[in-house]
Amino acid sequence: MTLHLPILQVIVPLIAAPLCMFLKQYPKAVWLFSLLASALTLLISALLLQQVLTSGTIIYELGGWQPPWGIEYRIDQLNAYLLLIISAISTIVLVAAQTSIEKELESYRQSYFYMLYLLSLAGMLGIVATADAFNVFVFLEISSLSAYALIALGKDRRALWASYQYLIMGTVGATFILIGIGLMYQMTGTLNMNDLAQRLPEVAETRTVFVAFAFTVVGICLKLALFPLHLWLPNAYAYAPSIVTAFFAATATKVAIYLLIRFTFSIFGLSFSFTTLPLQTLFLLLGLLGVFIASMTAIYQNNVKHIFAYSSVAQVGYMIVGLSVGSALGLTATLIHLFNHALMKSALFLALAAVMYRIGSVQLNQFHGLGRQMPLTMAAIVVGGLSLVGVPLTVGFVSKWYLVLAVIENGWWHVALLILLGSLLAIIYLWKIVEAAYFKPPVHEAGTIKEAPYSILIPVWVLIFANLYFGIDTRLSVEVAQSAAQSLFGVAP
Amino acid sequence: MEAIIDVVLLSFLVAVVIAIVWMKDLFTVAMLAGIYGLLTASFFVAMDAVDVAFTEASVGAGISTLLMLVVIAKTGRYERPVRHKPWLALVVVLVTGGLLIYGTFDMPYFGSAQAPAQLNETTAHYIDDSFEEIGIPNIVTSVLASYRAFDTFGEVVVIFTAGIGILALLSGPARREEDADIDAINETMHKEHMVLRIVAKILIPFILIFALYVQFHGDYGPGGGFQAGVIFAAAIILYSMLFGLDTARQVINQAWVRLIAAIGVLLYGSVGMVSFLNGGTFLDYNVLMEDPIAGQHLGIILIELGVGLTVTAVMTIIFFNFAGRQVPVKKTDNNQGA
Amino acid sequence: MLIGLYNYWIVVALMMLGFFIIIAHGNLIKKLVGLSIFQTSVFIFYISVAKVEGGSAPILAADTSVYSNPLPHVLILTAIVVGIATTALGLALTMRINEAYGSIEEEIIQKQDNQS
16 A cells, blocks of 8 residues: 555545545534544655655656656655645544534535545645646646635635635636746646656747746735735734644645745756846845745735734745745755744634634734633643744754755845845734733633633644744754755755 | 638637737627637637547537626626726737747748657657557547546646536535526526427537537547547536526435545546556557557547546536535635635 | 747737726626636636647557647646536525615616615
8 A cells, every 4th residue: 555655545535525525414423534634644645755765756657658748646755745735634623613604504514525625635735746737737637626615614704805816816827827837838848747847948938938937936925815816814824713824834736835935946947037137136126025925915914814924925035035035044044944934824823723712813812811701722822823923943943944045055144134134024923812801801701711722722732832842842843944955956865 | 722721710819819819798708709619610620630620619619608697697897998008018929920920931841750759759659550550540539548548637637627626716615505596597498488498408419429429439530538428518517507507406416516526537547557567658559458459449538538538527517516516604704705 | 929829919919808807897797708708818818828739639659659738737627617617606695685685787786786
């Protein structure tokens, strides 16, 4: 069975979703089954990563057809790392899902919720695992369609409108990617990523390939919510069911970053990507603008989910800055932050799910006095927030450290300074939450608000401990990221 | 001659789209969009893409127009005129379009046999060796159902996802009492459409037989699971339009339809699983039977059946939930308000 | 060159008209029509790429030797299905938005959101 791990990684959740239909009458059973499927996916991804680290890239030919006639899965360190992040976050978030969803969704919608969740998970895993450009598009649509539906399930009617806007932007983005893939196919006659990487240099000088590249990158950046294409994200995250936000904030943008890395570094190649388009300047500029404008906007929000959603846009900015450096160290920094940001945001949004469960709102003025009424949840938000700022002993610090190292290696002192300045902005919006929770008179009468149930609290604290643990023991995140980055740069790890 | 057809069809397409941009009456827009779909399908025939034409005709001119009409009937017919001038939109569109035009200048010319896509060995392999390897004459089916079967699996899952999404969004709690209003509407409609009802009763069996033909003949000519599924669903939709949704609900059990949607995906997936239990990789049909060609045949028939089942079921789900959607009672509105 | 690239230019024109509808129009159904025109024009592009002068449909027959490229056909079959799935979901959302806001015009919806 170990031979089939790459495909099992994707089809376990994919097959589990329709199987849930048979249990539809019992939402709790559907949840338990989904959790099992997700846990199995996590186990598979751990085995895969181990296998890749010991014996190198794994190739799996679907349908028994050798590529490029058939579709192949190609698991190298980069994918394996991503697969692990996605399935781990998915599993931990699912543990908390039942309690939160039972409160936030009507009972007849709950079973569909878990099916869509599994489909979305499978879609993301499929995007990451495949080595075929068109297959990326198909799985992108699986994950996107389920994402639109999941976001629309939010209680507030604005969830519907946010979902519609996301659907339009997301589909435009996916169609741009489709145009890019079509142009690449027209110029090379192949869809296999490896094959493309070999054939594109021959036609690299043509205007058509230039346009193909531009459309692919813009399409991915729409999905990525890179400033200024981020407008769909804040409302989608703010009004979606809390569990959905925790899952997507930690995974969806990561998958888009992965695609960007795959297309710019592996397929088009570094020299093409950074010379034909002024990609370096563009990424650096948009990344930094994203950090500052999104962080500033976050400071003025009154809905805590909005605060963290804008903060996500800012964090994407950091990752893009890491890419713009164009060195192995820069890529390493981006990959480390990918992992770390997933840990921070899933912890923070899951803690907000706990607040939502008890209070039914995440408006800042409803947080007054929660520091004493929900001490463990608020402590989690504080620690997660410190990690977001980048305080030493948290994962956030590791991220910022490598990012600063990477830009300094390039001699960009001013950029390093701006990155640190960006962290100061994070302190301000975090402080607003702390101030509300600990230094304002409580709005809720004493005794009416209890600490969140353990079913949510435990996953939250598992993630918080991960934020601390991987802040000290960086073997998993840093070493894998390093060797993945180096292998993309063609240096033996 | 080919070139003239090509130019004329494409010019028609542009004319139709310009009309769509101008029209404020959404009913007209939906009909024009249907015409657009039909013209596109005709263009695909001119481009030798018969399978694609078949699909586009059933989707672009059929299902999507129908769904739009259902929604327009519930939301209102006229678009509000745009008041501010859309300068920003124009700039974005012109820049994007300009970039694309710039990209066309290095493209291989249309129809050229020397284009990289035509010279690539993948294309040659499909055309020259597919019959030997898979044993069916329709190359599109070979590629769709075997070489790139995993894409098609993804496609079925996409349709399934849309079905689940729509169920999650539109289906209400299980209804106990049937709505009297709907029955009343159905009654009047029946009397008005007596001729249509009789014609439909004669027609529906033939539509179903045709769907079966398309389902199982996909190996030899254009057709396959998706097209068959849409035609099958069309028969069901026709029935429910003429005989009323509630009658159709009694004939077609919704819980079963939902299960069939899932079973289609599972059938496809289990073919893949059996492949690797037999020692191949996922969706490797060669190992399904002793003889690889027979294995390919079996695999393709099974997965096409899976596609057909899911597509029929999901299309039915979509139509029933769209047409049967009732505005929820005020109680749920309170939850939705900010 | 005119004949050689005519198809592609028309595709670009269609694409941009569709794109224009998506951005400039405020009616949610109209936007979805624009979206599907935008997608369909990409399909036309792919199918044009597959065409070979003097070729016939890629169904093997004894008396033909030149076939159009089957691969883009397969890709577009998949893409059409993805397109209708998206449109259907978008329309479902439109119906729910209409129920929740009493309108399917972007301006009116935004105004209601800003008030609350």
